[in-house]
Amino acid sequence: MRIDVLTIFPEYLAPLELSLAGKAREKGLIDVRVHDLRQWAHDKHRTVDDTPYGGGAGMVMKPEPWGEAFDELGIEGATVVFTTPSGQPFTQAVARDLASRERIVFACGRYEGIDQRVLDEAATRAEVREISLGDYVLNGGEVAALAITEAVVRLVPGFMGNAESLVEESHEDGLLEYPVYTKPAAWRGHDVPPVLLSGDHGAIAAWRREQAVRRTAQRRPDLVHPSVPLEGVEIRPVQPGDAGELFVLQRACWVQEAHDNPGVRIPALHETLDDLRAWIAHDTVLVARSAGRLVGAVRASLDAESWEVGRLMVAPDLAGRGLGRALLERIEALAPTEASTYALFTGAGSARNQRMYKKAGYRLRGEIAPGVVRMTKTISRP
Ligand code: JD8
Numbered sequence: 286m287r288i289d290v291l292t293i294f295p296e297y298l299a300p301l302e303l304s305l306a307g308k309a310r311e312k313g314l315i316d317v318r319v320h321d322l323r324q325w326a327h328d329k330h331r332t333v334d335d336t337p338y339g340g341g342a343g344m345v346m347k348p349e350p351w352g353e354a355f356d357e358l359g360i361e362g363a364t365v366v367f368t369t370p371s372g373q374p375f376t377q378a379v380a381r382d383l384a385s386r387e388r389i390v391f392a393c394g395r396y397e398g399i400d401q402r403v404l405d406e407a408a409t410r411a412e413v414r415e416i417s418l419g420d421y422v423l424n425g426g427e428v429a430a431l432a433i434t435e436a437v438v439r440l441v442p443g444f445m446g447n448a449e450s451l452v453e454e455s456h457e458d459g460l461l462e463y464p465v466y467t468k469p470a471a472w473r474g475h476d477v478p479p480v481l482l483s484g485d486h487g488a489i490a491a492w493r494r495e496q497a498v499r500r501t502a503q504r505r506p507d508l509v510h511p512s513v514p515l516e517g518v519e520i521r522p523v524q525p526g527d528a529g530e531l532f533v534l535q536r537a538c539w540v541q542e543a544h545d546n547p548g549v550r551i552p553a554l555h556e557t558l559d560d561l562r563a564w565i566a567h568d569t570v571l572v573a574r575s576a577g578r579l580v581g582a583v584r585a586s587l588d589a590e591s592w593e594v595g596r597l598m599v600a601p602d603l604a605g606r607g608l609g610r611a612l613l614e615r616i617e618a619l620a621p622t623e624a625s626t627y628a629l630f631t632g633a634g635s636a637r638n639q640r641m642y643k644k645a646g647y648r649l650r651g652e653i654a655p656g657v658v659r660m661t662k663t664i665s666r667p
Pocket residue numbers: 368369370372393394395396397398399416417418419420421422423424425426427429
């Protein structure tokens with residue numbers, strides 16, 4: 286792979302000489318060339334910027350130096366990456382895509398940005414990508430070009446000693462990293478988790494996945510289940526501050542269950558706020574919020590090999606839009622590897638609930654108490 290970087294601060298790319306890219310260059314896997322854009326500015330001061338048409342603060346990068354640079358580098362057949370805060374978010378998937386290219390030309394802007402005609406003209410003769418490193422403002426595109434280069438180069442076949450290690454990484458399998466440890470086994474009163482010293486590779490793998498799933502759910506629920514049907518609904522782990530609203534929502538949601546199951550004792554309608562606080566502290570609990578309103582929730586906990594799902598609730602006025610199904614899918618995705626079955630119970634008279642669970646793959650397993658039925662689904666793992 287050949288990488289050209291155009292910038293008015295070539296020294297910013299010096300780190301490419303070091304670290305990963307340095308080794309790749311030695312291996313001849315990549316050819317990185319950094320160019321000072323000013324060599325294509327021919328006036329006495331090698332000017333690359335001018336005032337913005339339409340007025341406004343700051344300066345804009347002139348088109349001519351870029352046009353001449355692209356002419357000399359020959360961008361035909363290359364992928365020209367403009368790093369910009371208004372670009373497509375950079376992700377591991379984008380890195381994998383760019384790693385398939387033979388040639389990448391990074392255009393690193395400064396000032397208020399590059400004259401738009403540079404991008405439009407380049408797009409007439411090369412693939413042009415506008416990519417952002419993240420939702421924060423930097424002073425130029427160099428840092429992004431550095432980060433993207435590192436993320437891409439390490440995916441170039443033959444670069445990473447053992448490609449195997451690439452597979453397990455964050456964002457490769459949609460999960461965050463599990464915690465890692467090395468010697469000594471005890472340090473400042475902190476011990477390495479015993480399972481990692483057990484030599485039981487099955488248990489170690491299960492523990493690591495469990496940790497990765499738990500971390501992902503807590504820190505990046507957006508990675509667990511990217512989209513939900515209801516516009517603007519955010520599903521996230523419960524927080525202590527949700528308790529009051531959850532208590533009210535629960536009471537509201539189980540009124541229908543009481544109607545559908547006369548004479549059946551319904552715990553959700555009898556427990557206190559402290560009872561609720563106890564299980565949101567202990568169990569895995571997700572809540573759904575829309576426009577600041579708590580509109581749904583679900584909980585689960587592990588009982589032997591069964592991921593016991595419960596308290597699946599959707600605000601009655603929002604029923605029938607798939608939020609219940611989305612919450613169920615989200616909590617199922619958090620099942621630890623020890624779990625082999627999803628299980629739940631509902632009212633024998635709750636036909637609507639049973640229909641939804643059956644559509645989700647659950648099967649009736651008979652009454653577990655007067656008027657209460659159990660439904661289960663086997664967990665299929667990849
Ligand atoms: C390129 C000029 C500065 C940006 C006025 C501050 C990427 N994730 C990212 N954040 N910022 C950039 C980025 C910033 C740049 C340039 C990339 C060229 N600036 C400008 C607009 C507001 N100044 C980036 N990738």
